Amino acid sequence: MxxxxxxxxxxxxxxxxxxxxxxxxxxxxxxxxxxxxxxxxxxxxxxxxxxxxxxxxxxxxxxxxxxxxxxxxxxxxxxxxxxxxxxxxxxxxxxxxxxxxxxxxxxxxxxxxxxxxxxxxxxxxxxxxxxxLNARRLARMVRHPVVAEVSKAMLSFNSPSQIYLHRFPELVGVSFGSLNWHFPDGLVLGLMHRRTGDCRIAPNHEELVGPDDELVMMRPTSISEADYRPLMPAQAPASLRSWSPSEYHECSTTLDHGPPIAIRHYDPRVASRLPADMWRRGGSQGMLGDTSPMYILPAEYLQDVEGAQPLLLCGWGETSYMCDLLLELDRGPAALARGCEVTLFSPHSPEEIKACLEETIGTRFWNIRLRPVQGNPLRLRELARLDVRRYKCAIVLCDALWLDPDADDLNGIEVNEKRDFLRLDAMIMMAQLNVRKALESAGHPDINIICEKVAFDGVTRFEDRFRLPLAVTVNFTSHTAKMLLEVAYNPRLLLTYSKITSEARMLVQDSSAFARPGEVLTWAELHARAALVDQVLLGFYEISSVMSGPIHATINPAGDEHSQDLRVWNRGDQRLKLLAFAQATFDHMNLxxxxxxxxxxxxxxxxxxxxxxxxxxxxxxxxxxxxxxxxxxxxxxxxxxxxxxxxxxxx
Structure with a gap:
């Protein structure tokens, strides 16, 4: 209908x-x-x-x-x-x-x-x-900012490919690794048992579909649920015979082998400036010459960053949400490494924050070390007290005092008009630019910056994930609306989404992990290779060679009309990054x-x-x-x- x-x-x-x-x-x-x-x-x-x-x-x-x-x-x-x-x-x-x-x-x-x-x-x-759910999503963006694009594709009704639950009796007994051969336009993420609610994301490729299993999958919205059927029979891609799982290595691009962007394309208006002694145009003694590589992308867009990542939190939001966020960073599925320092820079005193945490959480942190620093994120001179070169990621949130100046929840929060939302966005952007300016003054490259967005329009280049400098924006109200509507469509999608956010490991790796240099493959063939090592390829994004080129993630390329086209995925330049889900081992989780x-x-x-x-x-x-x-x-x-x-x- x-x-x-x-x-x-x-x-x-x-x-x-x-x-x-x-x-x-x-x-x-x-x-x-x-x-x-x-x-x-x-x-x-x-x-x-x-x-x-x-x-x-x-x-x-x-x-x-x-x-x-x-x-x-x-x-x-x-x-x-x-x-x-x-x-x-x-x-x-x-x-x-x-x-x-x-x-x-x-x-x-x-x-x-x-x-x-x-x-x-x-x-x-x-x-x-x-x-x-919003806190868990934000915590995952610290290590993988592309999570914003993946979650949007899964939940938005405007997305060309969306998450569904399907049951196909004709696929009972088929191995999970071969399921995608039956769906040229779909992407099977996992299995859910109809009776027990057990949901497995990216299970072993040899696991068989049971009689009570439903497929958790992403597919185009162009076909109604009743009319969407698998292809029978299906044929494995021929290229599987020429590739062995032993060839796979988790290939994450390091900064030593990153995609080069020539210095002649460098635009100081939208990226952090480098000290004058780092490069000299036309010279040979500087670190960067006219054609030398310069890395303007945060490392999180190029690799899985391991180890301790000092985090800068600008702004103390609503107390309940902040407690959820800190708990997720401390012991959630995307928890930071043990001993990682989280600097909380806000107008609130350390004593006030400590009292809020003790009243709400009532427990010590397991992994992170919280360091509250009182200061106004809207004032650059106060932010300059911090050594911003230490941080690998910064999160800028709407401070509770900006939202409710008297800091009293009991008398209500008077934010009703569009002008109020735009006022808050202006302060958040100013705090973000202060972080960027501090990095620039310290001669440090851009880091992964995540900013809250309150209003629904008025997007600047500093809030646009498709334009440099990259800054991921999160709108909690918008994401909440999407979650509520998806759960209303099918309540069991809440279970699916919670499993994806808690038990699926996100991988960002170079295309060389599954494709040899110059090898011509379709997306289906690339996906079949990933399945042999128990990974589900979600999509990819390609890093442009020029500053003006946007970065746009393609999720579920199988749903695209060109998905069966042959192309070279690995050109040897480390520009194409693959996004995948794999099962997280409990050794890596802090549930x-x-x-x-x-x-x-x-x-x-x-x-x-x-x-x-x-x-x-x-x-x-x-x-x-x-x-x-x-x-x-x-x-x-x-x-x-x-x-x-x-x-x-x-x-």
């Missing part, structure tokens, strides 16, 4: 204000036949829920109130979830049948709300710990046995596909008339934060 759906938004904001806001954010032409209905009211009042037919909605999204503190927002979410349960109970008493079958997806800002929802809400309610994220997805295991109302959302496939992806109308990339509680109902 190509039609849209009716989406009801219940909020305490005025109806006219909501209509005007959505008209700017999602114009009529971008709604893909979906219809918005706005109603002013409170989800904490049962009559208001009845007025929008909450008991008859196919799916409910409970969005946390961004104008309140995390604890208060979670209290409102919990009460709303209980009220929705009681509406169903009333329907059961009246009609003798639980007539609602769709899920209720609830955003949880703190981990303290998860056990309460699990104990006192029905199985329909799936809590999504958005703060922890806490009480990991709240993994525990929170248990309810998602209980969901079966047949419990969802049929066609509550449009199939994610192309409208034949407009050739655009049909998607539910939601605020997409870089959406600003909501300022009041709201519920979206899709009928």
């Amino acid at each position: 190509n039609g849209g759906r009716v989406i009801v938004v219940l909020s305490q904001r005025s109806k006219l204000e909501m209509e005007a806001s959505f008209r700017r954010s999602i114009p009529e032409g971008d709604r893909h036949k979906s219809q918005f209905v706005f109603r002013q009211g409170s989800p904490l009042i049962p009559d208001d829920l009845r007025n929008v037919s909450a008991d008859d909605a196919a799916v409910v999204l409970i969005v946390a109130d961004a104008s309140r503190g995390p604890e208060e927002a979670d209290a409102q979410t919990l009460r709303t979830a209980v009220l929705l349960d009681e509406l169903d109970l009333a329907g059961y008493e009246l009609e003798g049948d639980m007539h609602r079958h769709g899920p209720i997806i609830a955003e949880a800002k703190t981990t303290a709300a998860l056990p309460l929802m699990s104990s006192y809400c029905s199985k329909r309610i799936v809590a999504v710990p958005t703060n922890q 806490d046995e009480n990991d709240t994220l993994l525990n929170s997805v248990w309810l998602a295991k209980e969901w079966k596909p047949d419990r969802l109302k049929k066609n509550w959302l449009p199939d994610r496939h192309l409208d034949n008339q407009h050739q655009r992806v049909n998607k539910p109308a939601v605020i997409e990339e870089n959406a600003g934060p909501a300022s009041s509680p709201c519920i979206g109902f899709t009928k």
Whole structure:
């Protein structure tokens, strides 16, 4: 089906204000036949829920109130979830049948709300710990900034290739390594057991598909789920006979063998300047001559950086999120190396930060050494007190004092207008440029810089991941919206996504790992070679030879119309980097046995596909008339934060 759906938004904001806001954010032409209905009211009042037919909605999204503190927002979410349960109970008493079958997806800002929802809400309610998921994603970007592109491709409805769960009885008994031969346009990431919820990402290539296994895969959105089928029979690529797994070596480009960019292309306006004695144009004594290589990319784009990586955190965000982030950096799947120093540079005193951590976490860090330094990231002279040459990565976050100057969650956070979001973005960019200027003054090359983005427009080159200098931006609200919608589409995708973020090792390696110099191969052949060493190739990106060339990651090239074209993947210049998933060994992981994220997805295991109302959302496939992806109308990339509680109902 190509039609849209009716989406009801219940909020305490005025109806006219909501209509005007959505008209700017999602114009009529971008709604893909979906219809918005706005109603002013409170989800904490049962009559208001009845007025929008909450008991008859196919799916409910409970969005946390961004104008309140995390604890208060979670209290409102919990009460709303209980009220929705009681509406169903009333329907059961009246009609003798639980007539609602769709899920209720609830955003949880703190981990303290998860056990309460699990104990006192029905199985329909799936809590999504958005703060922890956002923190885990950000922690992985410290070592692999390309994670931003991979996660966007997996979750965005605008992506040409998206994550799905499929079950194909005809593939029972087929080895995992040969599954991709059956999908010329798909990418199989792993297997999920329908009954136990056990999810294995990048398992052994000899593991066989069981009768209860579903395929976790990325594939184009141009075909509906019912019409997507494997090719039978499938044939292995002929090139496998000429390549042995013994030829593989985890080939990560080092800075000594990195891609050269001639000094004549060097533009000091967008990259850090080097000291004058490092190069002399036309000369032979400087470190860099006219054609000498100069590395303007952070090392994380070229290799898997091992060992201790001192990290600079500029800005202290909302306390609950910062605690989640520090715990992820300390003991999460992407934890920093033991003894790694994390410098926290913010306007808050070390005593204040210590008190917040003791109250919220109540435990010592296992691996990282936290060093709070009081100072204003907006003032370069204060940042200059730090030796920025020590750091391999910098994270710039919106400080809580910028967001809420009185630092009091109880009286609300007044960030309601677009001008407020742009004001915050301006301060974040200034802090980022201060870091860049400090690096430049110290004669140090660019490092991996990750910045928060609050507004949904006004992107500068310092916030654009496709233009130099590279700076990865993360919009927590936008990523949260994508996660909530994907889980609403299929609640078990929460389990899949949590496994990907916790148990899949991301690899960035040179194309020479699987292709000989000058060898001509298709993407399918390259992928088949990776499967023999228990890796799942996700995609690639190519580093340009000139400053003006963008860096764009291609995820699931099998879904591209040119995926079967022959090409030379290894030209010997180390410019093409392959992205892959591999199973993480527990020796490399620091998983806490009480990991709240993994525990929170248990309810998602209980969901079966047949419990969802049929066609509550449009199939994610192309409208034949407009050739655009049909998607539910939601605020997409870089959406600003909501300022009041709201519920979206899709009928």
